Amino acid sequence: MGYVTRRLVTFPLVLIGVSILVFVAIRLVPGDSITAMLGTEAGLLTPQQRVALTAYFGLDQNWLVQYWHWLLGLFRGDLGISVAYGKPVLDVIFDRFPLTLELAFLSMIIALAIGLPAGVFAATHNGRPSDLMVRIFAMVGQSTPSFVVGLLIIYMLSVGFGALPTMGEFSPFWKDPLRNLSQLIFPAITLGLAFAASVTRISRSAMLDVLSDDYVRTARSKGASARSVIWRHALPNALIPVVTLSGMEFGYLLGGAVLVEKIYALPGLGRVVLDAILQRDYALLQGSVLFIAFNFMVVNLLVDLAYSALDPRIRLGER
């Protein structure tokens, strides 16, 4: 319990660090949000208009003052107005987040459903041809870029079945589950396959380690069947690296998957960040990166809690 409290105390500190980093980094990039927002029409602005617009968005003040105002707003739950979307930053993020969250979940479920059994299978057939097959698939899956997999899926769907993945307006799961799944299942497979390949490799190597441990031999000496040895004695001990990897990948996915969102025309968080960078939308970028960092930290904390659920040595505080 003390451990979780300590972690929660460090949360705001890390977030402030992240916010300063983003705040400075985006301002070091050449270009300004007024030009980016208006495009070629920016050339039509009179100097007075430009000054007025800059003042309207608060961009004429020095960085320290800007940061201070932004921080104050943050404490009121106000992340500012997005220049690019013309909406409060928080609204933009919450519009997009459900899709990204769901996509990340589906990808992880697919990855674990394929990766864990494949890894365990490969480990228990170590050195045999079937193990080699699994390892080759995992290697290919891990090294193929997601946009290639995405394009291949679209190609196969359209040529093989004369169909396309459902596109158009995104419908949230709670409004139209079927349509929602039909929109997300192929993007989730696209992301999940590479994810599954990593899970396969790490669970295979973790299982191989564990299967040569003394307590596995003890379990066999007690007369436990091969199945019980693998699933009951070995796997729980091999899960820690799998959980670590899954947590990290899941955390990344919560930051959006730009390429896959683009291919399947999905309005996810990744596109928001990309737009914010291209448009020099300072408020939106700061807000969304902070949000992503926060999510990543929450996921990390959950991973740590999962460790202690998995392993009593961690649970009983002998850190």
Add this chain to the structure above:
Amino acid sequence: MSPLLSVRDLRVGFGHDPEVNQVVRGVSFDVAAGETLAIVGESGSGKSVTALSINRLVDFGGGRIVSGSVKLKRADNSILDLTAATEPQLTKVRGAEIGMIFQEPMTSLNPVLSIGTQIEESFRLHRGLTGKQARAAAKDALDRVRIPDALRRLKYYPNQLSGGMLQRVMIATALACNSRLLIADEPTTALDVTVQAQIMALLAELKRETGMSMIFITHDIGLVAGIADRVMVMQNGQAVEQGELNQILDHPQHPYTQHLLHAVPHFASGQAARTDGKRDSEASVDPALRVDGLTVRFPVTSGVFRRPAGAVHAVEGVDFDLMPGETLAIVGESGSGKSTTARAILGLTKSTRGTFSAVRQEASARQSQRPVQMVFQNPYASLNPRLSIASILAEPVIAAGGRLDVQTRDRMSMLIERVGLPSNSLDRYPHEFSGGQRQRLCIARALMLNPSVVVLDEAVSALDVSVQAKVLDLLVDLQREFNLAYLFISHDMAVVERIAHRIAVMYAGQIVEIGRAAAVLANPQHSYTQRLIAAVPTVSRRKEHFELDTRQVPSLVRQPGFEPAPADWTHFGADHKARTEAPPYSQTAG
């Protein structure tokens, strides 16, 4: 009446061609009901592989039974040849008819399952018990191995119990379903000597209670004397001799058995202690090392802000001095603070308080700036596999600011020859050497800087007995030649008797008794020293009954600011003193 287990011409091989690469080469033996067979041998003799072949666990380690038979008389009096049995048949035999316990109880239990769950599993597998019935059976099993407060302990996880307790849990699991044969593979090797005595006592009692048979595998012939009915000696995968206990121990026929019995350090209660001590003859010499009030504490913190909540008093007010050419052995069990003392003297652990000064000798011109050097326990882990022997030996010289010059090279060649290794060793790599040779290399490395004190932390514990004896001889020779002072840290009383001039016994971070080796071993005064010496297994103590004793080392965690009472010593003769024991001390130890 046919025996319970009958092994005939067993051959077991490993690798791609098990026929050629045989580790067990034609072993035959019988185990009658209620009988204990001890299989004795050094590492690589094939004794563990033989044991693992009986319940066919060897299959999972990459081994294959090439030929021979292992016939088990089952509970229904049918005979099953285990070499031909199918895996489903074997899972019914393992745990039900043949139980097994292993060397490392700490790693042999599943860390993520409670010990209750792990014991219940046996009842679930072989008796079909579940839920409350299984739990009750598991409690009975823990009671049987004399674990106090069994019901509560069922909920514990392995990391919450000590090694001795875990080995009891292992025994409880192995015997849960009244196995008629227990295979014990070095079951006490990883345990402290007093804990070893308790486990041996427990095994002897359980044997009497249940009438089970046992195959007891060990490298320690002293342990065999306490428990075996028959002995089989193995060497290079073959049984070189087998017979009744007394016949093997008193009239060994085979040269290897004779060699083994000779090489094993026999504990002789101080009669074999060294008598060439410098202390008696040259009283005026300055000590090579003087340690005064050495104290090492590790802070314990609690809460969000990590406030100091106390400290582990790992070493508490240790005083001693060490003369040139003298060996002081520090003996004690795990957690007694003996290794921490050594580490503090070398500066590897920061001492909280106390002084130690190593005095340089004037005798040698190239006397070292760093007069204390160390040899570690594990010769396999303490040599960098990527460095050649020459680089390994040169490293301390370079680290001390020296150069790889002609003098250094000469010293390297001299030491390599002196520790008994071939002269071409310098260009080779650690993996080309055996365990004993590696430990010789470690000794040569420690001597590179011409130290006056060498700290030997369990330096021979990882070696086979015959190798151990040779390395001990080497150490004694080197000591005489270079007038070295040794601080010899060990848990093994028989080895200590061979090499020590003086002995300091550590218990719970403090020296409880110190003095001349012969005096301490022959006439121990402190109750802990007495307990330690009583627990040493020897060939002469046959079938002796150890008393069950579940005393634990008291916790060393103290409140902040705690200071122990100053030591109150009672002297026994010129160089022998022990702490006076306050009555509450011996009571709280229970």
